Amino acid sequence: MLFQIIRRIINRGDETTIRLTKVLLVALGLNLFFGTGYYLAERSYQEGLGYLDSLWWAMVTMTTVGYGDYFPQSFVGRFVIAYPCFLVGIGLLGYLLATITEAVLERVSKKRKGAMKIKDSNHIIICNFPSLDKVLQILDELQGNPSYANKKVVIVTESIDELPAALLKRGVLFVKGLPTSEEVLYQANVTESDGVFILPAHPGDASSDALTYAIGSIVEMIETETGKPIKTVVELVSSRNLKMMQRAQTDGIILSDGINERMIVQEFFYPGIRKTFEQLITCREGSQFYTHATRFVGKRFMDLQMAFIQHPVNLQLIGLIKGDQHVLNPNKRTIVEKGDRLIILADKPEDFLSIENDIEPQLSA
Template identity: 25%
Template sequence: MAKSNRTILHWLKWPLYTQVSIVVLFIILFFGVTISFIEPNEFPTMFDGIWWALITLSTVGFGDYVPQTYLGRAIAMLMVLVGASFVSAYFATISAAAIRKQHSFREGEITFRGSNQIILIGWNEKTKEMVESLTTVKPDKKIVLIDGSLKTAPLIENVYYIKGDPTDDETLARANIGSAEAAIITADQHKNEYDADMYSILVLLTLKGVNPSLHCVIEVLTEKQAINAKRAGANDLIKTYKLTSYFMMTSIFAKNGLANFYSELNPASGNSFQVLPYNEKFIGKTFRELSQILLEKECILIGIKTGEETKINPPLTYQITRLDSLIVLKH
């Protein structure tokens, strides 16, 4: 008795569409095999009986097999009476499941099952621009957007919306944070600069706590919190306040409209900054010599990165050491 109760409980835990599918399959097999025994002349094989039961219950009714005896017709009537409701329930359940899944997707209630995805925290104009760039540069890359303000998901291919708080473990679990490739944390535009940075650092700590190896890029709005973000484990900092001021000052000094030039720095335009790692062939060469070598490979040498120190456009006589990485603009 206890074993049968466990079986029933286990059965009830299965999804409804699975239960209905099993019942419909049993009805088709049972009546298909039964009719082949009752009318062997009309249904020479069990497969013919099962084919007849399936076609009859689906209301297609090709008419290639028809019971000839009263008993056979009685079996057919019983099958229709018993099976029609289950078949209707089967298709209704499948339709309802599809609608629920679509609704869950739009409402951000799904769980992402993939891996190597890029996670974006917060939905704003910057995030929208990044999504457009990513889908252009890497159209097959899966993007998981975590945000608590959106009512419905942005309908963009390969973008999976997770509605919730990025500092909540349950939300991160639905984003499958453990299998993510990288995360980008944008500043909350609805908070003041100090509070926005504090919240971004809290998100960073949560991400790193769940997945310490996750490569995290964080946007900071104040210099004070930039230091704390680095302490919290940020792999890279985007200091928006500095970038914006630099571009504005450069535009003032140039006085020739550099806005279009800045837009060309978008990877989606075909240009991207890259850091070339240590290469034995580069050691001892001057900045001038390397510039000419890389130019033939459609790379423009911009600067040198030594540890945390960056040198943009160093003297042409600067010699590359083992500690130097090359910053290039590649097409």
């Protein structure tokens, strides 16, 4: 069994793992060799000396610890066994420490240069690296949500050679390569991820949308082939490419063009309104929009609104999602149908679940 494990490590491990395994096996073999030699040479001179005691002596001698609880008393024990054990132990210890140091440095270098295979799961993948500031803003928003505060984030891009120090400090991981490569996405462990953000490689350049489409299509293809759900959200530079992106069947699409233009007009009409929008779209303060499936099929939107208002939890029902239509402030007599989702304004998404259980008897009466 032990030899099978060792063979598996050597066959599948990288070069550093193989070297460490070999060094440890040599150390174990020498420990047995010198321990056995010490026992055979000293058992006649030291009353009560056991084989395990001899192995202990060999280990503390090879590692230069030297407790002194056992020491050779015969000529053979001193000069044939102990003397070589001193020399071999010092050399072996130095080699082992050098190998471990090299392995640590190599791992750090691979981690920073994006050459390592990601073994984490339930992590977030960000494809492309448009700018450090943009990625940091996304990190801030993700970590502002308690459910995502401790999730690992992996950057997949070939546009940088090393992960910036600011991201290393935040515990971000890096895979260097084109996100359009299945091999690279599997290196990022995409099938075990909690979701994928696909950012434009060159913000402001509408031609970046073609690359975004390609990445989104490949991720969705991997999802279909493996049967593992992968939540994917993409950012498009141009709204003209919206129909193209919809063919990739990603879970969400954000349009970057036109938002600033709309916001500046709204700010002109109602100065200061930007602060309201900023609070609604951040996880770091105030209330946010959430969507929830509901079991209150056949109920009037107005009745649901009234039940929510009367509940002590701070939550407002403000709209419905019917198929592809997102309707804010719908007609109060609108009936909630099967498959509809409620749009709510709340401090945290968990509030809705508690309210739904509380108001069910009221709506059923």
